[in-house]
Amino acid sequence: MKSTVETLSPTRVRLAIEVPFVELEPSLRKAYREIGQQVQVPGFRKGKIPAAVIDQRVGRGTVLNEAVQEAIPQNILAAVREHDLKTLGRPEVEITEFNDGDSLNFTAEVDVRPEITLPDPATIEVTVDELQIDDSEIDEQVKNLRERFATLKTVERAAQEGDYVQIDLNATVDGEDVPGGSASNISHEVGSKQLLSGLDEAVVGLAAGEDTSFTTQLVGGDFAGRDAEVAVTVRTVKEKELPELNDEFAQMASEFDTIEELRGDLRERVTRGKRVEQIYAARDKALEQMVAAAEVPAPEGIVREEVESRKQAMVDQLERIGASLEEYLAAEEKTEEQIDAELTEAATEGVKVQLLLDTLADAEDVQVSDDEFGHEIVHRAQRAGMAPQQYYDQLVRSGAAGAVFGDVRRGKALASVMERIKIKDSAGNEVTLDALRAENEAEHNHEH
Numbered sequence: 001m002k003s004t005v006e007t008l009s010p011t012r013v014r015l016a017i018e019v020p021f022v023e024l025e026p027s028l029r030k031a032y033r034e035i036g037q038q039v040q041v042p043g044f045r046k047g048k049i050p051a052a053v054i055d056q057r058v059g060r061g062t063v064l065n066e067a068v069q070e071a072i073p074q075n076i077l078a079a080v081r082e083h084d085l086k087t088l089g090r091p092e093v094e095i096t097e098f099n100d101g102d103s104l105n106f107t108a109e110v111d112v113r114p115e116i117t118l119p120d121p122a123t124i125e126v127t128v129d130e131l132q133i134d135d136s137e138i139d140e141q142v143k144n145l146r147e148r149f150a151t152l153k154t155v156e157r158a159a160q161e162g163d164y165v166q167i168d169l170n171a172t173v174d175g176e177d178v179p180g181g182s183a184s185n186i187s188h189e190v191g192s193k194q195l196l197s198g199l200d201e202a203v204v205g206l207a208a209g210e211d212t213s214f215t216t217q218l219v220g221g222d223f224a225g226r227d228a229e230v231a232v233t234v235r236t237v238k239e240k241e242l243p244e245l246n247d248e249f250a251q252m253a254s255e256f257d258t259i260e261e262l263r264g265d266l267r268e269r270v271t272r273g274k275r276v277e278q279i280y281a282a283r284d285k286a287l288e289q290m291v292a293a294a295e296v297p298a299p300e301g302i303v304r305e306e307v308e309s310r311k312q313a314m315v316d317q318l319e320r321i322g323a324s325l326e327e328y329l330a331a332e333e334k335t336e337e338q339i340d341a342e343l344t345e346a347a348t349e350g351v352k353v354q355l356l357l358d359t360l361a362d363a364e365d366v367q368v369s370d371d372e373f374g375h376e377i378v379h380r381a382q383r384a385g386m387a388p389q390q391y392y393d394q395l396v397r398s399g400a401a402g403a404v405f406g407d408v409r410r411g412k413a414l415a416s417v418m419e420r421i422k423i424k425d426s427a428g429n430e431v432t433l434d435a436l437r438a439e440n441e442a443e444h445n446h447e448h
Contacts, residue, residue, distance in 0.1 A: 001017060001018065001019050001020075001023060001075050001078060001079070002017070002018045003015055003016065003017045003018070003075075003078075003079035003082060003083070004016045005079075005083045005085070008109070009297075010114040010115070010297050011111055011112060011113075011114045011297050011298070011299035011300070012109060012110070012111050012112065012299065012300070012301070013085065013109070013110060013112050014107055014108070014109045015076065015079050015080075015083075015091075015107065015108045015109075015110070016096075016105075016106075016107050017075050017076070017079055017105070017106055017107070017108065018103050018104070018105050019071060019075050019103055019104040019105075020103045021101055021102055021103055021104070023071075024067055024068070024071055024104060027067040027068070027070045027071040027074075028063065028064070028067040030067070030070065031063045031064075031066035031067040031070070032051050032054055032063060033047070034066070035054055035058060035062070035063060035066065036048070036049045036054060039054065039057055039058060041053055041057060051063075060100065064098075064100060068095070068098065068104060071104065072093055072106060072108075076091055076093075076108050076110075079108075080110075085110075085112050086112055086113035087110050087111065087112055087113075088110075088111040088112060088113060088299055088301070088302050089110070089111050089299070089301045089302045089305055090110075090301070090305070091108040091109060091110035092108070092109045092110070092301075093106055093107070093108050094106060094107050094108075110301075111299035111300070111301040111302050112299070113355060113358065113359070114296070114297050114299075114355065116294045116296055116355065116356065116359045117294060118290075118294055118356075118359060118360060118363060119289075119290055119293040119294055121286075121290070121416075121417045121420040121421050122420045122421070122422075124286050124289050124290060124293075124417075124420075124421040124422070125421070125422040125423075125424070126282045126285040126286050126289065126421060126422070126423055126424075127285075127423075127424050127425065127426060128278045128281045128282050128285070128423060128424075128425055128426070128431060129278070129281070129425065129426055130425040130426045130427045130429070131271065131274050131275065131278060131425065133267065133270055133271060133274065137270055138263055138266050138267050138270065141266045141269075141270065142245065142262075142263065142266065145253050145254075145266075146242045146243060146245070146249070146253075147242070148253075149242075149243050149249070149252060149253050150240045150241060150242050150243070151240075151241050151243075152164055152238040152239070152240060152241070153238060153239055153241050154236055154237070154238050155237055155238065155239050156207070156208070157207060157237065158204075158205045158206055158207045158210075158237070159190050159203050159204055159205070159206055159207070159234060159237045160190065160204060160205075161190050161191035161200075161204065162189070162190065162191060162239070162240060163189075163190045163237055163238060163239050163240070164187055164188070164189050164190070164237075164238045164239075164240065165187075165188055165190060165203055165206075165234050165235075165236065165237055165238070166185055166186070166187055166234070166235040166236045166238075167185075167186060167188055167203065167232055167233065167234055167235065168182075168183070168184045168185065168186075168232070168233040168235065169181075169182060169183045169184075169186070169195075169196075169199075169230060169231070169232055170182040170230070170231045171216075171218070171228040171229070171230045171231075172228065172229050172230075172231075173218075173223045173226050173227070173228050173229070178218065178221065178222075178223055178228055179221060179222060180221065181221075181228065181230075185235060188203075190203055190204060196216045196230060197216050197217065198214045198215065198216045198230075199214065199216070199230070199232065201214070202214040202230075202232055203232065203234060206232075206234045206237075207234065207237060208234055208235060208236050208237055209233075209234070209235075210233075210234055211231060211232060211233040211234070212231075212232060213229055213230060213231045213232065214229075214230055214232070215227050215228070215229055215230070216228055216230055245259060246259060247259055250262040272435055272438070272439070275431075275434075275435030275436075276435050276436055276439055278423075278425070278431055278435075279418070279423070279431070279433060279435060279436045282418075282421070282423040282431065283414070283418060286417060286418070286421045287353050287356070287414075287417075290356055290417070291349075291352045291353060291356055294356060294359075296352040296355050296356050297352075298348045298351045298352050298355075299351065299355075302351050303344065303347050303348050303351055306347035306350065306351055307340065307343045307344050307347045310343050310346070310347060311339075311340075311343055314328075314343075354406075354410060357410035357413045357414055358406070358409075358410060358413075360413040360416075360417065361409045361410060361412070361413040364413065364416065366409055366412050366413050366416070368405060368408050368409050368412065372408055372412070373404075373405060373408055374388075376404060376407070376408045377391060377392050377395075377404070380404070418433060418436075419433070
């Protein structure tokens with residue numbers, strides 16, 4: 001095999017590869033063997049069919065094509081090694097010349113990792129918003145805690161918003177029962193709009209034992225889009241009683257003896273969360289500065305692949321909730337071109353950051369231990385709700401284990417950057433990574 005490399009841009013090269021026919025022979029033999037296993041010719045045992053008979057049956061062209069399809073990736077790999085290229089993504093192949101018995105000539109265009117001059121992280125300075133905590137935020141936390149310890153008490157009055165009612169429902173269309181349209185003794189929070197459209201308005205003002213009916217448009221089933229008449233009977237009305245805000249409540253809802261200690265602990269939690277947010281904001285700004293300073297170019301092919309995968313993930317997510325891309329675009333008042341432009345912008349930035357961190361990881365010879373890789377697999381498996389081994393096997397099958405390994409390595413490179421940059425808040429105070437370390441420590445302990 002002979003190969004030459006032509007640089008098309010800082011992120012793309014074209015390989016011109018020539019493979020003599022004699023080097024194609026192993027691939028050709030393999031093609032005859034595989035096709036021989038698939039075809040049936042009377043008078044010949046499977047896998048024992050002579051090449052001349054296969055040529056007659058399926059055509060020599062088909063066999064050559066199969067051999068070439070196998071030989072191309074192998075020769076691209078050899079050429080990449082020979083020229084010491086750091087390739088990214090899938091190559092675009094074009095066969096320029098190939099006749100039976102002659103050499104195979106083809107080109108392969110592929111994205112490569114650009115040469116990047118890294119800025120010294122110690123020269124990067126970022127400013128984040130000053131940490132401010134309002135009493136109302138603590139009040140909100142206390143309110144949520146009270147809601148969790150609320151009790152329901154039956155009342156002898158008509159239902160109002162915020163009450164819980166036990167109800168029976170029965171839906172009909174033109175006097176005919178809707179399949180699956182009846183339910184008895186279900187609990188519903190009035191005003192939560194969790195069930196049928198129009199139900200909340202119909203129930204307000206009804207006491208236990210009273211009934212009414214209302215019209216609603218059905219969204220699923222055989223009668224989707226039709227108006228249904230729904231009869232609703234209220235069985236009981238309960239009001240939500242919130243516990244009093246006193247030391248007793250603190251003892252019931254937490255490990256603290258007084259409401260003041262409880263509020264103090266909530267303030268600490270909110271502060272910790274905001275400190276971590278500050279560090280994340282600093283991370284984003286630092287990466288932005290470094291990418292700009294290093295003038296990182298974005299390989300078009302990789303950006304295109306990233307946009308396709310992000311868009312596919314978006315469509316899958318919409319389908320899971322029973323919506324389509326068209327409905328999403330209508331709700332967001334956006335065109336598909338606008339969404340594509342947004343995805344392209346985000347993917348371009350994402351790819352540039354990855355390239356920067358890969359270069360940094362190489363420059364600093366960042367290693368990933370089995371332990372660190374395993375920790376990430378456990379973490380992702382938990383998020384996916386799978387057993388770690390099952391998750392890992394799936395990764396290996398789909399060929400994505402290398403990508404996860406790359407993510408861990410980039411994460412380590414990023415952590416080393418964060419240790420060296422200078423972070424200040426808008427009031428001039430120095431921001432440290434202590435909050436993030438504490439959170440990672442807590443997460444680590446939680447997993448073991």
